[in-house]
Amino acid sequence: MEVFVQQVINGITIGSLYGLIAIGYTMVFGIIGMVNFAHGDVFMVSAFFALIFLLVLTSWLGIASMTLALILVMVVAMVLTGLLVWAIERVAYAPLRGSFRLAPLISAIGMSIVLSNFIQVAQGPRNKPIPPVTRDVYTLWEGANGYPVNLSLKQIIIWVVTALLLAAFWYVVQKTALGRAQRACEQDRKMASLLGVNVDRTISLTFVIGAALAAVAGTLFLMYYGVVVFSDGFTPGVKAFTAAVLGGIGSLPGAVLGGLLIGLIETLWGQYVSADYQNVAAFSILVIVLIFMPQGLLGRPEVEKV
């Protein structure tokens, strides 16, 4: 029982990160019908932004307060990752609207390769460990066999930040002019543009918002695991995509739900079935969902238009 609760806590923590990344996939897919293959690597680059600014703040500027440093780092990572994705969208995706079906996907695959190899060249191929941001761990209760159920401060931070961000994000999508324009573009791009919505700008901003959420995930990832390496984008990227598909691609609550489910399935599988085959389980879910339930849990069935 204690083991199970502990793994659920861990699973929700990882799942929140997957959910944050998955929103980027699902929003972009909803609005232009494209799988942004480079999104996982954007997440990895954001973790590097966070790493570099954490070092700047702590070792160069000498900021001692970890809370302050963490907030600053998160904001800087969000801004820079947003800028990066804005540039990527302008250079690699925007010119391809109206090109043949696979062109944006191939371009995104190219971009993903560019990002991970650029980081490898610029920052070196080795693991980048940071000292733990906080070591605080709270023991919730101890089981009869002495097995404690722990909740670390890091996990609480991840839960709180994710919840706050999702609330803010939900507000943007539901209540602001930008969110309205986004939803309009999602339903019918041509009609939206006829009604005066700046479609190009809306699409760019959609990419930027997705990137900002991925940047938060990147910062939290760095804080939680305390290490990042240039190849870290691939597996979380595929898992977050799985989350988006599982929740129903195009559906925002679906992305979060899918993320949590993937996180839980992954940790519980690792605990009870086989730690070696943890990633195999996650990838298999992707395959199974796409084959048997392509519309996902909360998505609408897709109709192919000619």
Added chain:
Amino acid sequence: MNSAVKSKDGAGIDFGRALKDGVLIGIVAFALLGPLVGLKTDQNMANELILQNRLGLAAILSVIIGVGRFLLSAFIYPWIAARGRRSKSAVTLAELEARARVTRGLSVTGLVFLFVYPVLIISLFGVQGSIKWVDNYGVQILIYVMLGWGLNIVIGLAGLLDLGYVAFYAVGAYSYALLAINFHLSFWVLLPVAGILAAFWGIILGFPVLRLRGDYLAIVTLAFGEIIRLVLINWKDFSGGSAGISSIPKVTLFGIYSFDMGASNSFIKAFHLSPSSAYYKVFLYYLILLLALLTAFITIRLRRLPIGRAWEALREDEVACRSLGINTTNTKLTAFAIGAMFGGFAGSFFAARQGFVSPESFIFMESAVIVAIVVLGGMGSMIGVALAAVAMIGGTELLRELDFLKLVFGKDFNPDQYRMLLFGLAMVIIMVWKPTGFVSARQPTAFLFKRKTVSGDLVKEGHG
């Protein structure tokens, strides 16, 4: 809006706007490169991360990008726009035929060159000196040519973006390695077996994903590729885990001669040659050349069959294809299976050549390289894919040879690091700039050579 753009272009080059563009892009570039390139994280003696200041380098790169953007806005875009305004006449049949003639001429010369290449190299560098050129360049490039041609069937002809092609390569390699070691079967028996097994896996993996749209299909094939690799890593009893399988037997000359030095029927002893592995390399070169040509030959023939036509129709429009009565399931499955089969052939050759296989050789990046080769060569064009493989694989091998680059970029300049970066950039540029491929464009395989009048009694109901 169109006329406004035109009048602006007509008025000459807008330097002010170009300058603004350039400066803005330069600033954006510095904001991004400043941290990523300018502040390199490094570990010091105490294993703590420290920052290494390289802001100068970042500034130089940003200026280069800004100036590049300025030149693009000021000169290249207006030039392209001016060129685009010139009326483009439709491609005539004569032009198409001329192009086809050039392609044919190129193929024949290329083929002759490929067959005399080892002879040429041996006469230039001697037997021992030829190993590098035949093995590193010849065999290496030809493996990728063959993989490119195999994947070309799936991506280029059938239009199914397969990101897990390396899985079939792995199936071929492991089937040869395991069957040869455990059952002592010869390469010549196992080559078709590996191909059949890979094709079988192609069908198994292809069957569930048939209903999926293009981009879903891409991700699912990627997931399959990763699953196969992860199983190979973790199922240690079966595949030896990440340690891989070593001492895989060499290919024999049809069982008559062996290339092992110590064997009683050694090729070198039989012909009283000086002991050298160069003969084996030359043999491998011709083997992979023939395998690659087999791939090309079968593809070219299949393209003329109904199945090949169906592939290309499927690539252009799946819905139209289905409404014309083409069985899309069978069409996709055959493309998957035949593509996978060639991947399996290449895989078993790879295992025999290396003498060692491990899951490390079958990572996603390997798939990405093959996809990049197909995309850069122009999806569907055989000669384009071959030239792209030569340029990309041979090019990076050549970079390693150029010692003066070390003087320019410093002692620890390693071109291998930049290989995938260049591949990725090339993929993006090609999609943005020339989606039909750098090297060559795919051409329609079916067109009428001359206009024919069709008499009325042939077009009545129920006839063509």
